[in-house]
Amino acid sequence: MLKGIHNGARLFVVDPRRTSSAQCAEKWLGLHVGTDIALANAMAREIIAAGLENRSFIENATSGFEDFRRHVQKYTLDYAAKICGVPAAAVRELAHAYARADRAQICWTLGITEHHNAVDNVLALINLGVLTGHVGTYGSGLNPLRGQNNVQGGGDMGALPDRLPGFQHVENDELRGKFEKTWDAKIPPKKGWHLSGMFDAMERGELKALYVMGENPANSEADQHRTTKLLDGLDILVVQDMLMSKTAEMADVVFPAAAGWCESEGTVTNSERRVQRVRRALPPPSGVRDDIEILCHLARRMGRDLGNPSAEELWNELRSLSPMHAGMSYTRLEQMHGIQWPCYDENHPGEQYLHGRLWARPVIGPRAPLCCVEYEPPLDVLDDEFPIRLTTGRRLDSYNTGVQTSRYASPLRHGETIDISAQDAEKYGIQEGETVRVVSRRGSVLAPVRFDPGLRPGLAFMTLHFPDQVATNELTIDAVDPKSGTSEFKASAVRIEKVRKTEPVAV
Amino acid sequence: MSTQNAPDMKTPVPRGPLPILPPPRPRRMVEISIDGKAVSVPEGSTLLQAARSIGIDTPTLCFLENLTPVNVCRICVVEVEGSRMLVPACSRQAEPGMVVKTDSERVRLSRRLVLELLASSVDVSTAPQFQEYMKRYGAQPERFGDAARPAGNRDAAQPGHHHAPENGNAATVAQPVKIDNDLYVRDYGKCILCYKCVEACGVDAQNTFAIAVAGRGFTARISTEYDAPLTDSACVYCGNCIGVCPTGALMFKSEYVMRRAGTWDESKQTRADTICPYCGVGCTLTLQVQDEKIVKVTSPLDQQITNGHLCIKGRFGWEWVNKK
Numbered sequence: 001m002l003k004g005i006h007n008g009a010r011l012f013v014v015d016p017r018r019t020s021s022a023q024c025a026e027k028w029l030g031l032h033v034g035t036d037i038a039l040a041n042a043m044a045r046e047i048i049a050a051g052l053e054n055r056s057f058i059e060n061a062t063s064g065f066e067d068f069r070r071h072v073q074k075y076t077l078d079y080a081a082k083i084c085g086v087p088a089a090a091v092r093e094l095a096h097a098y099a100r101a102d103r104a105q106i107c108w109t110l111g112i113t114e115h116h117n118a119v120d121n122v123l124a125l126i127n128l129g130v131l132t133g134h135v136g137t138y139g140s141g142l143n144p145l146r147g148q149n150n151v152q153g154g155g156d157m158g159a160l161p162d163r164l165p166g167f168q169h170v171e172n173d174e175l176r177g178k179f180e181k182t183w184d185a186k187i188p189p190k191k192g193w194h195l196s197g198m199f200d201a202m203e204r205g206e207l208k209a210l211y212v213m214g215e216n217p218a219n220s221e222a223d224q225h226r227t228t229k230l231l232d233g234l235d236i237l238v239v240q241d242m243l244m245s246k247t248a249e250m251a252d253v254v255f256p257a258a259a260g261w262c263e264s265e266g267t268v269t270n271s272e273r274r275v276q277r278v279r280r281a282l283p284p285p286s287g288v289r290d291d292i293e294i295l296c297h298l299a300r301r302m303g304r305d306l307g308n309p310s311a312e313e314l315w316n317e318l319r320s321l322s323p324m325h326a327g328m329s330y331t332r333l334e335q336m337h338g339i340q341w342p343c344y345d346e347n348h349p350g351e352q353y354l355h356g357r358l359w360a361r362p363v364i365g366p367r368a369p370l371c372c373v374e375y376e377p378p379l380d381v382l383d384d385e386f387p388i389r390l391t392t393g394r395r396l397d398s399y400n401t402g403v404q405t406s407r408y409a410s411p412l413r414h415g416e417t418i419d420i421s422a423q424d425a426e427k428y429g430i431q432e433g434e435t436v437r438v439v440s441r442r443g444s445v446l447a448p449v450r451f452d453p454g455l456r457p458g459l460a461f462m463t464l465h466f467p468d469q470v471a472t473n474e475l476t477i478d479a480v481d482p483k484s485g486t487s488e489f490k491a492s493a494v495r496i497e498k499v500r501k502t503e504p505v506a507v
Numbered sequence: 508m509s510t511q512n513a514p515d516m517k518t519p520v521p522r523g524p525l526p527i528l529p530p531p532r533p534r535r536m537v538e539i540s541i542d543g544k545a546v547s548v549p550e551g552s553t554l555l556q557a558a559r560s561i562g563i564d565t566p567t568l569c570f571l572e573n574l575t576p577v578n579v580c581r582i583c584v585v586e587v588e589g590s591r592m593l594v595p596a597c598s599r600q601a602e603p604g605m606v607v608k609t610d611s612e613r614v615r616l617s618r619r620l621v622l623e624l625l626a627s628s629v630d631v632s633t634a635p636q637f638q639e640y641m642k643r644y645g646a647q648p649e650r651f652g653d654a655a656r657p658a659g660n661r662d663a664a665q666p667g668h669h670h671a672p673e674n675g676n677a678a679t680v681a682q683p684v685k686i687d688n689d690l691y692v693r694d695y696g697k698c699i700l701c702y703k704c705v706e707a708c709g710v711d712a713q714n715t716f717a718i719a720v721a722g723r724g725f726t727a728r729i730s731t732e733y734d735a736p737l738t739d740s741a742c743v744y745c746g747n748c749i750g751v752c753p754t755g756a757l758m759f760k761s762e763y764v765m766r767r768a769g770t771w772d773e774s775k776q777t778r779a780d781t782i783c784p785y786c787g788v789g790c791t792l793t794l795q796v797q798d799e800k801i802v803k804v805t806s807p808l809d810q811q812i813t814n815g816h817l818c819i820k821g822r823f824g825w826e827w828v829n830k831k
Contacts, residue, residue: 399824
């Protein structure tokens with residue numbers, strides 16, 4: 001991104017915190033947590049009011065423009081300024097800069113998706129791309145930046161409740177039939193549960209056995225009290241992981257698994273849809289097996305012999321079933337340093353951007369809808385009792401619940417803290433380094449205070465990297481977006497209490 | 508939310524046209540002569556690229572494909588007909604009709620002298636490429652005399668305070684190794700001041716600007732602001748400086764410890780390219796493995812995504828694989 005700025009690109013950062021990216025930006029819009037839709041809709045209104053929408057693209061390739069235009073009428077610049085806490089002029093400037101650019105991208109991460117209205121947040125951003133025609137052309141687009149090497153690949157391979165590999169819908173009989181024939185097995189014809197749906201099903205007593213692979217929900221899920229209770233209540237919990245995570249400690253059976261990125265062969269898919277090879281650099285420790293081997297052994301015990309396939313053999317089966325991966329032989333992946341899907345045959349170069357079909361005249365396939373989405377504030381409301389907005393996130397040197405990164409000696413690491421502004425500290429009579437009690441409607445934790453000049457008064461920041469030191473997810477709300485199943489990690493309401501001298505402090 | 512006009516999710520979206528990528532800028536070809544051979548290269552190519560295109564191995568120290576040329580080491584100099592001075596091949600662009608000599612006596616002498624001056628004042632024991640150049644050009648740094656005693660704290664040196672050492676000995680940049688964190692060490696007694704680390708820390712990769720060149724002349728050295736320990740500097744431990752260092756002055760702590768213990772053995776090491784697990788960018792990691800343990804991580808310069816640059820997690824976050 002900085003390389004782009006040095007080449008003359010303009011960067012606007014929209015983030016409640018003044019992050020290091022924000023410091024490199026031309027403009028930083030430090031909006032209130034969870035007000036993204038108000039901002040995006042106001043930008044859309046301004047773009048239309050100034051006549052900067054891409055009329056010919058809208059007519060050729062989109063639907064719902066008139067409804068959308070009426071819908072965003074109430075999102076004036078002044079309304080956005082009031083809701084978001086950023087100057088109206090800044091919203092206007094961003095709207096004009098985005099709409100007038102030859103090429104423009106919107107990139108986002110979990111600040112958009114870890115909300116109770118995550119999908120609506122994303123739709124609000126997509127609206128901007130569709131409205132201005134900044135989709136489906138070189139250098140433009142909508143770009144969710146992935147947080148792991150294979151988040152994209154997991155979805156591509158069908159690790160979603162409604163999809164088979166290659167995003168083929170499980171409720172489409174023809175597509176499902178293709179898989180059933182190849183696998184000689186019946187596939188449930190209805191979509192399943194996503195992660196938070198599974199926890200709800202545990203609560204209702206409908207889900208009693210859980211097989212967790214490479215995930216640490218005991219630490220990573222919101223509202224940890226509830227998560228732990230539900231995991232404890234299962235008939236059987238099986239965990240397959242590289243390391244003994246908190247969840248693995250709770251399990252009835254643990255399958256020690258090889259590290260996918262350095263102890264086994266296979267592929268991962270990055271943020272730009274590039275399928276890339278991972279290779280075995282060293283053998284796993286004794287007693288530890290490759291994921292494929294574990295699954296095939298398990299299948300054999302359950303009465304089905306899947307043989308002993310190599311990663312490449314499995315990949316070739318996938319290529320025969322998923323048209324968008326069909327052209328990606330291991331040889332080509334090697335030669336081309338990875339290939340971006342879709343890649344339909346062995347002469348196909350892969351595609352650097354998607355949705356070019358929207359520029360065909362007439363448009364190929366369905367039109368892109370402009371969706372009317374409303375701003376809704378975060379569910380954990382601020383009041384006199386819980387006046388501070390806590391948002392959670394990551395720090396550069398650590399990764400998720402710290403299972404892997406806690407084991408190298410990073411000089412940047414200072415353990416978990418609650419980061420607040422110096423103004424708030426003065427207001428509550430707190431010194432930097434002082435341990436305080438952070439209380440939400442669900443729980444409380446003790447954490448030392450750190451001042452962060454990138455935070456405005458009323459905003460606090462914590463991570464989930466050090467669950468053994470500070471169980472941040474005891475504070476977070478498990479309000480879930482019904483469409484995507486993600487929890488609102490980004491917006492909890494908390495208060496900060498001074499710890500009385502007599503109270504024991506165990507940090 | 509209105510989804511009345513949303514497409515049916517169960518039906519696959521039909522294939523669209525192939526993406527239209529901007530065509531490569533058309534470049535005229537430039538004809539030049541190198542060592543008597545006619546060479547044709549696209550306009551804007553450097554003499555180094557032109558020489559490499561016909562298999563001439565021109566030595567470089569301060570040049571790297573993923574950094575902007577800074578022209579400081581002068582090891583890549585070549586002779587261009589009509590030019591009074593030797594020119595640096597790494598940055599000088601080919602012009603029509605240029606007649607270039609890459610291995611003339613004048614070029615060889617210049618390269619040899621550069622190598623001798625550097626090797627007489629810097630510890631090049633962990634710079635195999637440098638040593639190979641010394642052999643190739645017959646460099647004899649010992650002709651400048653034995654190494655003089657270290658001249659005290661170089662970080663406190665002021666410009667103009669450098670004096671010729673006594674007894675005709677060779678002044679050196681020897682100084683204690685800086686070990687102020689658990690990830691990498693800085694042994695500036697091995698530093699040839701190629702600037703690569705400064706560039707990688709700056710606009711060419713990391714944009715952190717934790718280090719710069721301090722001082723002038725022989726007292727010039729790489730330094731953090733006011734020579735603060737790294738832990739008090741702007742350093743974010745991406746290790747991109749280690750990735751570009753040609754002499755081993757910047758070294759993984761793991762490699763440094765193993766070398767001190769005499770267990771570092773490159774003949775026993777294997778390398779495998781894989782993908783970093785820590786985010787969705789997809790940087791290629793080259794894992795260097797000895798005795799079934801990861802001992803070092805680099806990234807190939809030719810991978811398109813980050814051109815060999817990494818972050819702290821990718822470069823150093825593998826300890827847990829060795830510890831379990």
